[in-house]
Each structure stands twice: as structure tokens, then as C-alpha cells.
């Protein structure tokens with residue numbers, strides 16, 4: 001489904017974006033690149049804050065950029081860090097809102113593909129939006 005060319009393109013885009021990471025506190029720069037069904041790529045970086053919990057991860061920045069431009073169908077997301085770190089739990093949950101089949105490419109800064117997986121594999125037994133919708137309807 002994902003060609004080698006697209007895989008490399010996404011990792012490259014995440015690597016490129018990573019230079020804009022704002023990570024003065026952790027020193028851990030993260031770049032993400034999200035491919036949508038329309039063929040566009042939205043990138044993102046982590047943006048830290050002196051009030052630490054207000055930090056946002058690169059993956060969520062990429063998702064929010066895409067959604068705020070009208071995109072809701074995701075094909076794949078690449079995440080690049082120094083050492084091939086995996087997306088955190090919050091990012092997995094946010095990604096899952098838009099589909100469990102989204103491919104997740106985890107790579108390091110030397111472009112090594114550490115893992116290729118899916119949101120569904122990364123988030124088993126997820127809390128699903130269908131559950132909220134049913135509850136809402138039931139209480140009307």
C-alpha cells in the first residue's frame with residue numbers, strides 16, 4: 001500500500017521538519033510527517049513550554065494542522081527522533097480518532113526505519129469514538 005518511495009519521502013519530510021522542533025527543556029527533538037488521502041503531507045514538531053505539561057508532541061501538531069485544513073483521512077505518519085522513539089499514548093489516541101489503519105513509521109535521525117506498524121497495533125483495546133456517540137444518543 002505504501003510504496004518505498006512514499007516511505008522515504010515521509011521519513012525525509014519528518015527529518016526536515018525536525019529542525020524546527022522547539023525543545024529547550026528536554027533537548028529531545030521530534031519531527032513528524034503525516035500523509036493524507038488527498039496526497040498532501042502535513043509536518044509537525046514538538047513545541048515545549050516553560051510550564052512543562054503544556055508541551056505538545058510533533059505527531060499531534062501534524063494531526064491538528066491537517067484537520068484544521070479539512071483533512072480527516074490519513075494514510076501514514078512518520079516520526080523521526082534521535083533514537084527511534086515511538087509515539088506516546090496521547091498521540092496514539094489522537095491518531096486513532098481518524099483511523100486505526102493509519103501506518104506508523106518510526107525512524108531515527110539516520111533514516112533507519114526502526115518499526116513499521118499501525119495505530120491499531122499501537123493502541124489495542126482503545127477507547128473508541130463509537131462509545132461516546134452511543135452514550136450521547138442514549139441520554140437524549
Ligand code: THU
Nearest residue numbers: 026028030046057058086087088
Ligand atoms: N515527544 C513527541 O514529540 N512525541 C512523542 O510521541 C513523544 C514525546 C516530545 C515531547 C517532549 O517535547 C519531548 O518529546 C520529550 O518528551
